[in-house]
Amino acid sequence: MKISYQSKSNTSAKTLVVFASDSNKLTDAAKDLDKKVSGTMKKAAKSEDFKGKLGESVIINAPTGVKRDKIILIGVGKELTKKNLETVGSKLFTLLNAKSSDVEIIADIKDKKLSEAEIAVAIATGLKMNSYRFNKHFTKTKKAKEIKVKSVQFTLKDVKTAKKLFTREDKVVEGTFLARDLVNEAPNILYPEAYAKIIKKELAPLGIKVTVLGRSQIKKLGMGAMHSVGQASDREEKLVIMEYKGGKKTQKNIAFVGKGITFDTGGYSLKPGSAMTSMKMDMGGSAAVVGLMKALAGRKAKANVIGVAALAENMIAGNASRPDDVVKSMSGQTIEILNTDAEGRLVLADAMWYVQEKYKPTHMIDTATLTGAILVALGHEYAGAFSNDDDMAQDLIKASKEANQPMWYLPMCDAWDKELNSDIADMRNIGQGRGAGSATAAHFLKRFVKPETKWLHLDIAGMAWQPKPKDCYPKGASGYGVRLFDKYVEKFFEK
Numbered sequence: 001m002k003i004s005y006q007s008k009s010n011t012s013a014k015t016l017v018v019f020a021s022d023s024n025k026l027t028d029a030a031k032d033l034d035k036k037v038s039g040t041m042k043k044a045a046k047s048e049d050f051k052g053k054l055g056e057s058v059i060i061n062a063p064t065g066v067k068r069d070k071i072i073l074i075g076v077g078k079e080l081t082k083k084n085l086e087t088v089g090s091k092l093f094t095l096l097n098a099k100s101s102d103v104e105i106i107a108d109i110k111d112k113k114l115s116e117a118e119i120a121v122a123i124a125t126g127l128k129m130n131s132y133r134f135n136k137h138f139t140k141t142k143k144a145k146e147i148k149v150k151s152v153q154f155t156l157k158d159v160k161t162a163k164k165l166f167t168r169e170d171k172v173v174e175g176t177f178l179a180r181d182l183v184n185e186a187p188n189i190l191y192p193e194a195y196a197k198i199i200k201k202e203l204a205p206l207g208i209k210v211t212v213l214g215r216s217q218i219k220k221l222g223m224g225a226m227h228s229v230g231q232a233s234d235r236e237e238k239l240v241i242m243e244y245k246g247g248k249k250t251q252k253n254i255a256f257v258g259k260g261i262t263f264d265t266g267g268y269s270l271k272p273g274s275a276m277t278s279m280k281m282d283m284g285g286s287a288a289v290v291g292l293m294k295a296l297a298g299r300k301a302k303a304n305v306i307g308v309a310a311l312a313e314n315m316i317a318g319n320a321s322r323p324d325d326v327v328k329s330m331s332g333q334t335i336e337i338l339n340t341d342a343e344g345r346l347v348l349a350d351a352m353w354y355v356q357e358k359y360k361p362t363h364m365i366d367t368a369t370l371t372g373a374i375l376v377a378l379g380h381e382y383a384g385a386f387s388n389d390d391d392m393a394q395d396l397i398k399a400s401k402e403a404n405q406p407m408w409y410l411p412m413c414d415a416w417d418k419e420l421n422s423d424i425a426d427m428r429n430i431g432q433g434r435g436a437g438s439a440t441a442a443h444f445l446k447r448f449v450k451p452e453t454k455w456l457h458l459d460i461a462g463m464a465w466q467p468k469p470k471d472c473y474p475k476g477a478s479g480y481g482v483r484l485f486d487k488y489v490e491k492f493f494e495k
């Protein structure tokens with residue numbers, strides 16, 4: 001789907017879209033059009049009780065004399081926020097994709113806070129976010145499932161600003177689509193080595209330095225926690241480091257570390273069958289990091305960002321780790337593995353330590369499909385955040401609101417940390433009781449954060465995968481995190 005901007009209406013597009021706001025206030029273009037069609041649009045709106053509410057729509061067949069097939073009147077509602085406008089765009093896409101292939105949208109929507117260009121771009125972003133399909137494995141119905149909308153032209157006065165704003169958003173959507181492709185891919189195809197190759201292929205041409213460490217290097221570096229997760233797999237674990245240097249030499253590094261379990265069987269603490277299906281998405285954190293790196297390089301962000309993807313497959317074999325094993329992490333701390341299904345924190349512990357040792361980031365964010373407990377708490381609507389720095393968490397909340405990627409800041413406390421004390425090693429990899437599973441996981445990670453590092457952990461177990469389509473997200477992989485992290489970098493690290 002190609003989105004473009006123009007200053008003059010171009011009657012060649014078969015479908016025309018115009019807008020109304022709350023209480024059925026038509027824009028000027030919509031009013032003019034209604035005159036041209038002798039009031040047909042208003043009549044249809046009346047008979048369908050159209051009020052111009054957010055996402056409400058009326059479709060009319062264009063009368064002869066108007067060189068179009070179809071006219072769509074769609075409501076933007078009362079409050080013109082970027083989030084609401086993205087919702088309008090997302091809903092509009094669903095409408096359009098049912099039949100239209102070439103579309104013109106007359107975006108003459110006026111508001112006190114947002115400019116016409118900002119409004120058009122928010123709608124375009126919503127359209128684009130929803131225009132994603134993962135079709136590659138269909139052999140018979142691929143064509144039928146393809147996106148039908150081929151071209152969307154926005155008509156508005158300030159084309160220059162709209163183009164500039166959209167070019168940026170579009171790069172971030174591209175990063176999001178890459179993350180979706182990775183998460184949707186089947187685990188027999190996307191295993192650590194194959195994944196690392198894709199990362200190289202996607203990011204190296206953008207000027208990102210990609211380094212891949214294999215099993216022997218991981219062992220040599222003393223990453224016993226990371227290795228214990230991958231050791232039973234025929235596909236060796238990989239640590240992928242992505243360096244993007246868009247900032248000045250004097251700018252400090254910021255790090256993003258993602259959990260990349262390409263499949264999580266649970267290991268000997270085996271998952272029941274129903275919980276095991278869908279565990280190809282257990283690399284969603286790393287996919288968000290890879291998508292972020294693509295977005296940052298694509299839009300030439302002026303920041304120095306290190307991405308790390310900790311890739312492993314959590315399998316069972318004669319050489320798999322046992323519940324009761326003790327391993328040594330790169331930090332020197334020992335871990336009693338009491339549950340092999342709590343593997344994400346093990347790979348992250350070593351990956352976070354590595355990035356702190358090597359790149360000394362002032363800020364480090366790790367993101368992971370870490371716990372089922374976060375799904376119990378927040379479902380598929382919010383990611384859960386934990387941090388050792390309230391100011392950093394507040395900054396992420398700001399970015400989260402602007403980027404339309406909901407997250408909720410949750411507490412940490414000493415009692416949860418104590419639950420991790422082990423009888424025979426420095427710590428155990430699960431808490432004692434059944435409560436606060438997401439928090440004890442966060443406390444485990446915190447033990448691998450240096451005191452000078454500002455750190456935030458984002459549990460996206462409920463967000464990486466959307467079981468039903470919703471605004472801006474088709475069903476399946478969401479690419480959640482890319483937009484949030486991109487906005488965070490833009491707002492706080494590009495000065």
Ligand code: BES
Binds near residue numbers: 282341373430431
């Ligand atoms: N990958 C899972 C978490 C998960 C669950 C992600 C559902 C997405 C959807 C993780 O490795 C895991 O199994 N965590 C355990 C931790 C427990 C053993 C302390 C869990 O949540 O049950």
Ligand code: ZN
Binds near residue numbers: 343
């Ligand atoms: Zn697990």
Ligand code: ZN
Binds near residue numbers: 261264341343344370
């Ligand atoms: Zn997992």
